[in-house]
Amino acid sequence: MDFRRPLRVVTPTLEGDVLRVMAGADAEFTGGEVHRLVEHGSRDGVRDALDRLVDQGVVLCRPAGRAHLYRFNREHVAAPWIEGLAGVRQQLLERLRSEIEGWAVQPVAAAVFGSVARGEAGPESDLDVFLVRPASADEDTGWDEQVAALAAAVTRWTGNDARPLEFREDELAAGAGDEPVLRDVLEHGIEIGGSLRALRRRVRI
Amino acid sequence: MTRRCEETIAAGRMKKANQFLEAAETVGDLADDEAEVRDAVVTLLVHAGIAAADVICCKALGQYSIGGGGHDEAVRLLARVKQPDGTELSKRLGQLLGVKTKAGYTYRSVTAAERKTARRAAENLVKAARDL
Numbered sequence: 001m002d003f004r005r006p007l008r009v010v011t012p013t014l015e016g017d018v019l020r021v022m023a024g025a026d027a028e029f030t031g032g033e034v035h036r037l038v039e040h041g042s043r044d045g046v047r048d049a050l051d052r053l054v055d056q057g058v059v060l061c062r063p064a065g066r067a068h069l070y071r072f073n074r075e076h077v078a079a080p081w082i083e084g085l086a087g088v089r090q091q092l093l094e095r096l097r098s099e100i101e102g103w104a105v106q107p108v109a110a111a112v113f114g115s116v117a118r119g120e121a122g123p124e125s126d127l128d129v130f131l132v133r134p135a136s137a138d139e140d141t142g143w144d145e146q147v148a149a150l151a152a153a154v155t156r157w158t159g160n161d162a163r164p165l166e167f168r169e170d171e172l173a174a175g176a177g178d179e180p181v182l183r184d185v186l187e188h189g190i191e192i193g194g195s196l197r198a199l200r201r202r203v204r205i
Numbered sequence: 206m207t208r209r210c211e212e213t214i215a216a217g218r219m220k221k222a223n224q225f226l227e228a229a230e231t232v233g234d235l236a237d238d239e240a241e242v243r244d245a246v247v248t249l250l251v252h253a254g255i256a257a258a259d260v261i262c263c264k265a266l267g268q269y270s271i272g273g274g275g276h277d278e279a280v281r282l283l284a285r286v287k288q289p290d291g292t293e294l295s296k297r298l299g300q301l302l303g304v305k306t307k308a309g310y311t312y313r314s315v316t317a318a319e320r321k322t323a324r325r326a327a328e329n330l331v332k333a334a335r336d337l
Contacts, residue, residue, distance in 0.1 A: 024265045024288040037267045087288045090336050119337075187220075190335050197230060 001158040002123040003116050006088040014041045014049040022059055022072035023079075023086040030067050058082065093190060095157060096129075099150055100193035105143045108132035108169050110193030113185045126163040127154050129192075130185045132199060135169045172203050206273040207282065210263035218259040218269075222331050225253035229327070240314070247308040247315050250327040254301040257330035258283050261294065264337050289333040297326035 002008045007016030021037040022029070029037075035046040050070050053059035058076045061068050073079060084091075093112065100110050114128030115121040129150070137143035147164050154162035165181065172182075186200050229249035236242040258279060259269040265286040270279035280302065284295035300322055308315045308323075315323070 025286050026291075027266055027285045029267075033267050083287065090289060093336050191332075197227065200227070201231075 003121040018049045020086045023083045028069040028071045096192045103146045105137045107194045109199040111189030113189040117188045117190050126161045129164045131166045207268040208271045215263040218256045222256035225249045244308045247323045250323040251301045251305045254327040254330045257334035258298050260334040300326045
């Protein structure tokens with residue numbers, strides 16, 4: 001799955017990226033504004049994609065002076081599915097939170113970090129998951145099994161590999177926040193369990 | 206008034222949303238008496254929520270409110286966002302803006318209930334911005 005372009009799970013064309021933008025807001029956009037939010041493709045390419053979506057009725061178009069304004073048609077029978085696909089990133093994060101919430105041994109902190117958290121991930125990107133293992137989680141507590149199960153689940157849910165990065169609680173002394181990976185987690189990490197805030201306070205220099 | 210938003214603006218506003226929320230929590234934790242710092246905490250929560258709303262609008266609409274159109278403008282703009290749920294989040298932003306003047310500019314102090322509402326509102330907005 002391409003975390004930045006979720007509709008690529010069903011279409012590799014520019015129309016998918018345009019639909020992600022259009023479904024994300026109840027607003028009218030010019031072709032240029034859509035092009036800027038899509039962040040790739042040519043301006044003409046985006047406009048052609050918009051016109052093809054207008055033909056399908058899923059995008060509405062009205063003239064405004066010399067420009068055209070486009071709006072997502074939420075009454076279209078296909079609209080709920082497009083909206084669902086446009087929001088898969090948030091759905092994935094909620095699914096991760098829900099999975100971790102059900103763990104018998106709770107992490108001190110858990111976060112998605114790396115390229116996915118920074119919004120730079122592509123279709124081949126791994127999902128980096130940062131976990132702080134509590135001091136009480138010995139080998140026989142089931143901690144390792146629940147981490148492995150989460151990694152396997154991520155692959156089933158997305159097609160991407162999950163890359164768990166685990167720290168033990170006792171590795172996180174004051175000053176550890178200088179470590180580059182931890183700095184990335186603390187700056188850009190998306191909390192999916194435990195408390196990043198508590199972690200931040202613990203490793204503060 | 207709204208302004209066109211570039212990626213650097215969204216990233217900078219996200220950093221500030223995190224910073225204000227973190228500072229609000231730290232100030233609250235360090236105080237012996239929570240009521241003594243309540244206005245400062247709520248003011249930081251308001252700023253966290255406003256910055257988070259800017260991030261959400263930047264990413265979904267390509268523009269954000271820069272003031273001049275009253276508080277309603279930022280709330281109305283956020284309500285146009287559908288991913289995440291702008292209707293719900295705009296209510297949270299409205300709650301924060303509703304307590305902004307009392308916390309920051311008047312002689313009266315916000316209540317414990319207002320602080321609780323502000324905290325929940327700011328946390329919801331910052332979480333939605335981070336998840337985008």
